[in-house]
Amino acid sequence: MKTYQIRELPTEDLKNSLKDNIEALENFKFQHASGQLENYKGITNTKKLIARLKTLLKERELGINSKKIKK
Numbered sequence: 001m002k003t004y005q006i007r008e009l010p011t012e013d014l015k016n017s018l019k020d021n022i023e024a025l026e027n028f029k030f031q032h033a034s035g036q037l038e039n040y041k042g043i044t045n046t047k048k049l050i051a052r053l054k055t056l057l058k059e060r061e062l063g064i065n066s067k068k069i070k071k
Contacts, residue, residue, distance in 0.1 A: 001049065003052060003056075006052060006053065006056055007056060011057070011060055014053055014056060014057055014060075015057065017053055018050065018053040018054065018057070021046055021049055021050050021053065022050060024046055025043065025046045025047065025050065028042055028043045028046060029043070
């Protein structure tokens, strides 16, 4: 998911997505430890997405980069 797509989501959806991605990262780590993980790039992508989500949530909390979305 691209950053511009994430910015269009409501805050609640961002929080839910963050929670889901943290759970997915835990599953990736478990699969890696047990030797069942085939796509190692998934771990990196999930970590980057979690960082994006946390950054955007913090921006909204502080009122930084707040652009009004036209509907």
